[in-house]
Amino acid sequence: MGPHFSEQTFDFLEELEHRNNREWFEEHKPVYEIELKARMLAVIESINAGLGEFAPQHLRPPNKAMMRIYRDVRFSHDKTPYKTHLAAFWPRQGLEKTGGAGFFVQVGVQSVMVAGGSWGPGPQQLRAIREYLLEHHRAMRGVLADVSRTGLADPLAGNPLVRAPKGFPADHPAVDLLQNRSWAMTGFLPGAAALGEDFTDLVLKRFRALAPLVDLLNVPLSSVTPLQREAATGRREQGDSTAV
Numbered sequence: 001m002g003p004h005f006s007e008q009t010f011d012f013l014e015e016l017e018h019r020n021n022r023e024w025f026e027e028h029k030p031v032y033e034i035e036l037k038a039r040m041l042a043v044i045e046s047i048n049a050g051l052g053e054f055a056p057q058h059l060r061p062p063n064k065a066m067m068r069i070y071r072d073v074r075f076s077h078d079k080t081p082y083k084t085h086l087a088a089f090w091p092r093q094g095l096e097k098t099g100g101a102g103f104f105v106q107v108g109v110q111s112v113m114v115a116g117g118s119w120g121p122g123p124q125q126l127r128a129i130r131e132y133l134l135e136h137h138r139a140m141r142g143v144l145a146d147v148s149r150t151g152l153a154d155p156l157a158g159n160p161l162v163r164a165p166k167g168f169p170a171d172h173p174a175v176d177l178l179q180n181r182s183w184a185m186t187g188f189l190p191g192a193a194a195l196g197e198d199f200t201d202l203v204l205k206r207f208r209a210l211a212p213l214v215d216l217l218n219v220p221l222s223s224v225t226p227l228q229r230e231a232a233t234g235r236r237e238q239g240d241s242t243a244v
Helices: 007-018 022-027 029-054 123-150 189-197 201-222 224-234
Strands: 088-090 102-107 109-120 181-190
Touching: 007 022, 007 189, 022 029, 029 088, 029 102, 029 181, 029 201, 088 201, 109 189, 109 201, 123 181, 123 201, 181 189, 181 201, 189 201
Parallel strands: none
Antiparallel strands: 088 102, 102 109, 109 181
């Protein structure tokens, strides 16, 4: 019997859809702590045990893997303070601060999303992937085809550009891959799957299928340093040369 969620978990999330305010959340926080947070941490612990068999470099303490339910509303028109789903992320160890590829699960009432790869990589990460594909596009095509054949994830969507990215040859045999701006493959389960005792097995089955994509992406992504990332996003002043 594996850890899973409860009807009370979904009742809380459904109510949160309609009462997304701090007063309601604080009043019902004991339910959140037991039926959402504690259950999510148990699910993550179980997934960690499975990842140890095929992706040990992605193991992460449950409290680090679990994503906050509090929304960042600073730059959003939607000011509701809470997410209406639960989520966790397992990046490659050592690449947490530089946008490494990883595994992701999101649990909602209507569906569960299981994904692997790099979501919306930043400029430095995207360049690193594209430069790697100039020489390794056949390997990438093979991995994408293998994952698709499992039937456990949808084909890569990629949010592609309409033409070759600036600085890359338009006539390169990998141009269709170079146009991609996102590198994650996703699969979906019905929300009710999260209520079953085999829930973590279902997630791990999909993570295992996605592992070759995550591993391949982390080859070029491991070359991006924290300093490069901060410089690309403007988080560090130009004159600050402190090593990271």
